[in-house]
Amino acid sequence: MSLSIMIQGTASDVGKSVLVAGLCRIFTQDGHRCAPFKAQNMALNSGITLTGDEMGRAQIFQAEAAGIAPDVRMNPVLLKPTSDRKSQVIVMGKVLRDMDAVTYHEFKLQLQNQIHDVYQSLASEYEIVVLEGAGSPAEINLRDRDIVNMGMAELIDAPVILVADIDRGGVFASIYGTLMLLSEQERARVKGVIINKFRGDVALLEPGIKQIEALTNVPVIGVMPYLNIDLEDEDGVALQPGNPKHRQLRGNKEAELDIAVIQLPHISNFTDFNALAAQPDVQLRYVARPELLGDPDLIIVPGSKNTLGDLCFLNDIGLSQEIIALHQAGVPVIGICGGFQILGSRLIDGVESGIDEMAGLGLIDCTTTFARQKVTTQVNGFIHPNVHGLFSACQTAEVSGYEIHMGETERGEDVRPFTVINTRNQQTVFFEDGAVNPDGTAAGTYIHGIFDSAEFTRTLLNEIRHQKGLAPLAVTAFDYQAYKSKQFDLLADAMRENIDIEQIYQIMKQQEENRSAV
Numbered sequence: 001m002s003l004s005i006m007i008q009g010t011a012s013d014v015g016k017s018v019l020v021a022g023l024c025r026i027f028t029q030d031g032h033r034c035a036p037f038k039a040q041n042m043a044l045n046s047g048i049t050l051t052g053d054e055m056g057r058a059q060i061f062q063a064e065a066a067g068i069a070p071d072v073r074m075n076p077v078l079l080k081p082t083s084d085r086k087s088q089v090i091v092m093g094k095v096l097r098d099m100d101a102v103t104y105h106e107f108k109l110q111l112q113n114q115i116h117d118v119y120q121s122l123a124s125e126y127e128i129v130v131l132e133g134a135g136s137p138a139e140i141n142l143r144d145r146d147i148v149n150m151g152m153a154e155l156i157d158a159p160v161i162l163v164a165d166i167d168r169g170g171v172f173a174s175i176y177g178t179l180m181l182l183s184e185q186e187r188a189r190v191k192g193v194i195i196n197k198f199r200g201d202v203a204l205l206e207p208g209i210k211q212i213e214a215l216t217n218v219p220v221i222g223v224m225p226y227l228n229i230d231l232e233d234e235d236g237v238a239l240q241p242g243n244p245k246h247r248q249l250r251g252n253k254e255a256e257l258d259i260a261v262i263q264l265p266h267i268s269n270f271t272d273f274n275a276l277a278a279q280p281d282v283q284l285r286y287v288a289r290p291e292l293l294g295d296p297d298l299i300i301v302p303g304s305k306n307t308l309g310d311l312c313f314l315n316d317i318g319l320s321q322e323i324i325a326l327h328q329a330g331v332p333v334i335g336i337c338g339g340f341q342i343l344g345s346r347l348i349d350g351v352e353s354g355i356d357e358m359a360g361l362g363l364i365d366c367t368t369t370f371a372r373q374k375v376t377t378q379v380n381g382f383i384h385p386n387v388h389g390l391f392s393a394c395q396t397a398e399v400s401g402y403e404i405h406m407g408e409t410e411r412g413e414d415v416r417p418f419t420v421i422n423t424r425n426q427q428t429v430f431f432e433d434g435a436v437n438p439d440g441t442a443a444g445t446y447i448h449g450i451f452d453s454a455e456f457t458r459t460l461l462n463e464i465r466h467q468k469g470l471a472p473l474a475v476t477a478f479d480y481q482a483y484k485s486k487q488f489d490l491l492a493d494a495m496r497e498n499i500d501i502e503q504i505y506q507i508m509k510q511q512e513e514n515r516s517a518v
Contacts, residue, residue, distance in 0.1 A: 008133035014165035036062035048402035053093025167197035192221035222499030301339030340444025365412030389440015401449030
């Protein structure tokens with residue numbers, strides 16, 4: 001039987017996902033085979049496994065921290081909001097159907113046994129499983145059908161560490177309030193508290209720590225500082241202007257290249273652009289209003305979970321017109337997935353939003369027809385050898401990533417493919433993906449994660465540098481995978497320094513001894 005520890009939080013965005021990744025890294029460094037697990041994840045950032053299954057990016061990120069391949073068993077249920085009231089429900093990597101909140105709340109009881117079996121299957125292959133909760137266990141209105149917080153902890157008898165975010169204020173009230181809203185049995189399961197995102201001298205916290213420990217009888221096992229480490233964010237809350245991470249995502253203002261990503265209301269997979277933001281010469285900005293677009297060197301229209309709805313948004317606030325005007329003035333534009341569809345001439349069918357047909361921005365002559373069948377594949381390929389303009393320097397550069405889309409796009413007569421896909425889910429294929437307009441100033445692709453491909457990204461950026469009269473940087477100057485690995489190591493180091501990791505080992509071992517004694 002594997003050891004387990006569960007990280008729950010006093011609220012969303014308190015740092016649960018990052019701390020789970022850090023524990024996965026620490027346990028792996030210590031020689032243990034470790035895996036992450038989150039029973040239910042609600043996020044628009046998702047990815048695809050080697051077998052073509054869709055799962056949350058947070059668990060993919062945590063698997064990377066553990067040095068293992070992502071496995072859909074690490075996130076058996078994924079909810080992808082399609083509107084304020086409905087979400088697409090994905091079970092074991094495959095779309096089930098759209099549900100509103102009430103319908104899904106009733107449906108969760110049917111998932112409990114499946115989630116238990118999936119967890120046991122995963123746990124049988126690893127020494128330690130680090131579980132993540134969602135939101136807060138104090139959401140008492142949802143407790144009767146909970147499958148992701150205390151309901152999950154009880155299902156597999158896991159000890160819990162509670163994480164609270166001091167940066168948002170009211171940390172001691174949030175700790176006390178959360179614990180007091182739990183049942184006595186649930187409170188007994190909480191073995192420690194971590195105070196996260198602290199700025200300042202920990203000595204100033206000592207009186208509060210002693211008092212909260214006395215009030216709750218739960219020890220504070222660590223105070224994590226606010227970290228300036230470049231790690232993935234789970235979802236779009238990080239892009240909200242009130243979030244401190246929003247400023248970090250805007251990048252280095254002194255950088256030589258200015259890249260603007262259009263911040264769609266239903267933006268998905270904005271992790272596509274982490275590799276760009278990490279480049280030494282790039283300032284990456286998320287732009288939600290036309291007056292903020294400025295005069296960038298490159299505009300990117302990202303993926304969307306509601307493409308037609310987001311296109312309406314761009315039209316209504318004037319961003320569509322501003323993107324078109326900048327493109328006509330010579331600014332190149334790239335669309336990823338839904339963004340590719342938006343750059344086209346026409347979008348047909350009301351599968352996503354009830355709108356029968358809309359005109360796209362018209363930067364690429366192509367037509368997208370939406371379908372209910374979702375494409376979910378991991379892909380490898382290369383930039384098409386016949387692309388023109390800005391992208392001609394990238395010809396035949398290798399690319400890889402994944403596809404998640406529900407539309408088929410047909411190119412016009414004068415439009416060239418952007419990439420050639422030669423493997424899908426490890427099967428050899430030949431498929432011409434995406435599109436580039438005749439003068440090579442606008443391109444689109446269905447490949448998420450394409451900017452993780454070092455040669456393509458550096459070559460593209462160097463071509464933009466050339467057009468600005470700047471000297472190129474070496475293609476091998478930046479290895480994004482090595483960069484990510486270094487960030488995981490920095491996270492693990494910080495956690496070892498500020499959290500009692502030995503106490504976490506003892507908590508897991510004691511819980512296993514208690515199970516064995518029953």
